[in-house]
Amino acid sequence: MGTRNATSYGKRLCEELISSLQEYDIQIVSGLAYGIDVQAHRLALRHRIPTIGVLGHGLDRMYPSAHRDVASRMLENGGLLTEYPSETIPDRNNFPARNRIIAGLADVTIVIEAAKKGGALITAEIANSYNRDVCAYPGGIDQEYSAGCNYLIKTHRAHLIRHADDLVYLMGWERPKPKQEGSQLRLLTDSLGKDEQQVCNFLLEREQAGVDEIALHFGWPTSKLAMILLEMEMNGLLLSLPGKVYKMLGSP
Numbered sequence: 001m002g003t004r005n006a007t008s009y010g011k012r013l014c015e016e017l018i019s020s021l022q023e024y025d026i027q028i029v030s031g032l033a034y035g036i037d038v039q040a041h042r043l044a045l046r047h048r049i050p051t052i053g054v055l056g057h058g059l060d061r062m063y064p065s066a067h068r069d070v071a072s073r074m075l076e077n078g079g080l081l082t083e084y085p086s087e088t089i090p091d092r093n094n095f096p097a098r099n100r101i102i103a104g105l106a107d108v109t110i111v112i113e114a115a116k117k118g119g120a121l122i123t124a125e126i127a128n129s130y131n132r133d134v135c136a137y138p139g140g141i142d143q144e145y146s147a148g149c150n151y152l153i154k155t156h157r158a159h160l161i162r163h164a165d166d167l168v169y170l171m172g173w174e175r176p177k178p179k180q181e182g183s184q185l186r187l188l189t190d191s192l193g194k195d196e197q198q199v200c201n202f203l204l205e206r207e208q209a210g211v212d213e214i215a216l217h218f219g220w221p222t223s224k225l226a227m228i229l230l231e232m233e234m235n236g237l238l239l240s241l242p243g244k245v246y247k248m249l250g251s252p
Contacts, residue, residue, distance in 0.1 A: 002036025002112040002120050003145045010113035010145065013137050014039050017110070020164035022047040024173055027078065029054065029105045031098065031119070032067050036112050045073050054101045055082040056094035063090035081105075096122050103127040108171060111136040111158060114148030121148050124158060134158040135167060172241045174249070195228055200237070200248060208247035 002010055014036055018028065028044040030037040032053035044051035051074055055063075059082055062068045071080060083101065084094065099122050103109055109127040111134070114120040124134045136158035139146020152158035161167050168175075192200060202217060203209060215225045229246060232238045238246050 002040075003114055003118060003148075004033055004035035004037075005115075005145060006035035006039060006113060007143075007145055009139065009143070010036055010137075011039055013112050015043055017112070017164050017167070018043040018049065019047055021167075022049055023175065024168070026050075027052060029102055031056070031095070031102060032064075032071060032080075033095075033119070034064060036120075038067055038070060041067075041070055041074060045070070045077065048077065051078040052105065053078075053080050054098050054105070055080060056084070056098045057090040058082065058084050058086040058088040060086040061090070095119060099123040100126050103130055103132060106132065108133040108135060108167070110134075110161070110167070111149050111152060113137070113139070113145040114152075115145050116147045116151065118148060121152070124152055128157055133170065135161045135170065137161060170242065174239055174247075192232075195224075196232055199225075199228055199232065203238075203246060203248045208241065208245055211244045211246070214246070 002014070006014075018040065026049060028040050028049055028051040030040050030051075030053065032038060032041060032055065041051050041053060053071060053074055057063055059080060062071055074080060081101065083098070088094070096119060099119055103123050103126040106127070109124055109132060111120045111124055114136075124136070127134050134152065134157060136149040136152045137146075138153055138160055139149055141150070149158070153160045159166075159170055161170070198218065199214065202214060211222065211225060211229070214229075215222050218225070229238060233240055233246075237249060239249050240246055
């Protein structure tokens, strides 16, 4: 999400983010408006990421008309969605209303650029009311179209992100692995010591667990467990999730 008056800074952030996410199983949802919205849709199409446009009018027309070609290509990998029947005109009141659908469809709302007022901030507020994650890119204090992002971050309405890695960490997304990695994981775990093997079996059985839960199960001091987890993570066996939660790489 973002301003209709996207700057070169916002366009660059959008391109870096979407190009870095193409290996993940994601969809890009936005509103096909001018600026950041259509930039996100175009980049999704370029990187073959499914993308959905939520419209503020009927499917028998396209607003803005300049985005008709983008909308047509989205039908091949994603689609268009509206709650309005055919012949509904793109009335200005429809667009803030449709933002609740965007917020509801998305696991995380990302605001790349936004002024103090606008549709992106409305969507972020709705997403917060739905208990969905919201992220925003910070900008300079004198940049008009970063003022909304900075406000969301300052008021704890959005997580600050700088690049795709911050988003991936926040959401706990695991990087897709080649099919042969399961056999490689078994080879690595077969060579583990007794304590590491116990932790491995425990995590594979439960899929993921927090530090306190693991320590309580084995009756180990936290300091001992921390060393074991660190070594396993450095060896590429564990994925560290937010909240001091761990899971085995390659597990579901």
